[in-house]
Amino acid sequence: MLGLMMAEPLRVAGILEHAAKWHADTEIVARLPEGGIHRYTYAAAHRRAKQLAKALLRLGVAPGDRVGTLAWNTHRHFELYYGVAGIGAVCHTVNPRLFPEQLVYILNHAEDRLLFFDLTFLPLVERLAPICPQVEKWVLLAGPEHLPAQSALPGLCSYEDLLSAERADYAWPLFDENTACSLCYTSGTTDQPKGVLYSHRSTVLHALAACLPDSLGCAALDVIMPVVPMFHVNAWGLPYAAPIVGAKLVLPGAGMDSASLYELFESEGVTFSAGVPTIWLALLQFMREGHRQFSTLRRTVVGGSSCPPALMTAFEDELHVTITHAWGMTETSPLGTGARLTAKHKGLSAAESLPIRAKQGRVVYGVDMKIVDDEGIALPHNGMAFGDLLVRGPWVVRDYFGSGTPGELTADGWFRTGDVATIDPDGYMQITDRSKDVIKSGGEWISSIDLENLAISHPAVAEAAVIGVPSARWAERPLLIVVRRPGLDVSAKELLAFFKGKVARFCEPDAVEFVDQLPHTATGKLLKTQLRKDFAGYAVA
Structure with missing residues (x-):
């Protein structure tokens, strides 16, 4: 009927x-x-x-x-x-x-x-x-x-x-x-x-x-x-x-x-x-230089790439603007998640809720997602297991226009995003890397995004990228590439020390290189394919 x-x-x-x-x-x-x-x-x-x-x-x-x-x-x-x-x-x-x-x-x-x-x-x-x-x-x-x-x-x-x-x-x-x-x-x-x-x-x-x-x-x-x-x-x-x-x-x-x-x-x-984050990083510097404040702006959504927690904190503490994380891609129209808090988080301070808000968030109605291992087996939502992120929904792509070849759907109709993620028991998804950017070192997976976010929290760092470089012993090790803030100085030794005690020891970068600027895609994301070309053959001392 x-x-x-x-x-x-x-x-x-x-x-x-x-x-x-x-x-x-x-x-x-x-x-x-x-x-x-x-x-x-x-x-x-x-x-x-x-x-x-x-x-x-x-x-x-x-x-x-x-x-x-x-x-x-x-x-x-x-x-x-x-x-x-x-x-x-x-x-x-x-x-x-x-x-x-x-x-x-x-x-x-x-x-x-x-x-x-x-x-x-x-x-x-x-x-x-x-x-x-x-x-x-x-x-x-x-x-x-x-x-x-x-x-x-x-x-x-x-x-x-x-x-x-x-x-x-x-x-x-x-x-x-x-x-x-x-x-x-x-x-x-x-x-x-x-x-x-x-x-x-x-x-x-x-x-x-x-x-x-x-x-x-x-x-x-x-x-x-x-x-x-x-x-x-x-x-x-x-x-x-x-x-x-x-x-x-x-x-x-x-x-x-x-x-x-x-x-x-x-x-x-x-x-x-x-x-995207690059817009807000530049705007934060502009606001600081002129000791400016917003009179009406109260919130903004950041997506396109991971928003550093340090940027969230700076906007909230200095400019009284709330940054909300969101995740999506061209293939998802793009909205997939939003990182608003739930009723169980009432009473948390800004500092206490930051690790939750720094995740990419919970799915909006209409989108479903799961994480799977290399065999396509669904992984638990425990916040620790990470795997390939799959999504489906009425505004998720089924196939590409005029491609002549099959799209990125699994046999049971899920879209392969190319992201590696975790999902916690409350449904908050966190991107740990693009599948092509995750670093595998000695059998362990290292998230380049986590290291980049931590580097950005250093007061002398304007922008940071992490890529894997070859290692005879460990297969790959993380290399940190940094753009310094104008007028501020920091050494490679100081930056490497900054990671001590903040991440697992095997995740700590092995080396730091400084550059004047980082390459970006047309949509503002870090262009790591270019960085891998620029640092091809790099050997960690």
Whole structure:
């Protein structure tokens, strides 16, 4: 027997339609790449998204066609999220920080028919155009006054001209909620980037889960500024979650430096933000140098890579901002866990609860996970056993876009994340390493993440990475690679002594090397493949 409920399909356009009707006057504020601040409402954004939809149809965009973007967090990019998906096409957000050869591969592999780009990226797209012949039209996300006097880009026009030719009398069509709506590619640090194709159903369910109190906890009272880029896993779903609850949305554009971010935090009364650890490490230094404080910012979610406990403590003690850990990946839309405390933790001091909050957290409803050994046998949730992390759920990838080869699913339908983790009796998951980064020394496993977090807690260390280097006796031993804080000095001997008594003796690094900067992926993660190349043949004294 089937239930007698309405079969209303879940659609991305329905999110913005809801915000325009019930949160019509709530603001969206954006810093423009061409300069200045743009300010309008959800109602206005909805009208422009419908104008965009009509313009796309006039250009011949059909359901299933991919429409690419090379753009920052702006109101125009926000409109593309909804206007493209709303007609049944696929919004393909391209990460401009990738290497040029990766960009060419991604654009050609996705077969983008149109590409919308910010003024910042004009020189880049002019280099890409001759080797991306399938792109029929290039659209500058600005007014016509910013169009170059001469350009070899085929069909180049301005976004504002495109919209001004249309009226907003468009009715969003109904279609199957499993229709594809957006496409993101993985960073591709070890092989070619892989496309993850999200559906309307998965995106709406993910956005609803993001609003849960123990997840990202979005609410109408919030002023949300996603510092995580909209080209990185759809800004962790915040451009969908904010209009669902009717929260004011602040978009920082290309101004990702600490001074520009701080200016928007203060001028717009931001209460909640999200981004990768490198953003917050730089912002902490900026705040310390100017003896600054936040007047409204009270919490932020950190993901993308492990957040050092020392960073959490500094934000809470010095800036009165709570950092919440989260975990996910492109293949999980990305939300998988949140590290909020439970009722049993009431009464714990900040110091007492830090080891819990420093973990990646408990699964949100909709996601399931387990850890398994090399034979695929499930391991106990005792906080000590660690194994390969597997996940499944309605917003977890089933297969990669256009791969032609099977995805990363096990025979019984779990996705292999590539992470090694523990799960404690209360359900808190902790990533101990990527499977390719864990160090095996004398038959024992050493977590590079634990060592990096400990190194970061030293006052003279700005950033740290740990990789395994060959050892004739132990197979591998940990090498600590450090960037010193400006104006502070520390020796290798001092750093090695800093680990004494804080980790098991066999986990202590054998050597320290100092560098001016560490390599990062396009999404801000440490690029350990590059470090292993840089230190190939390294011999511990």
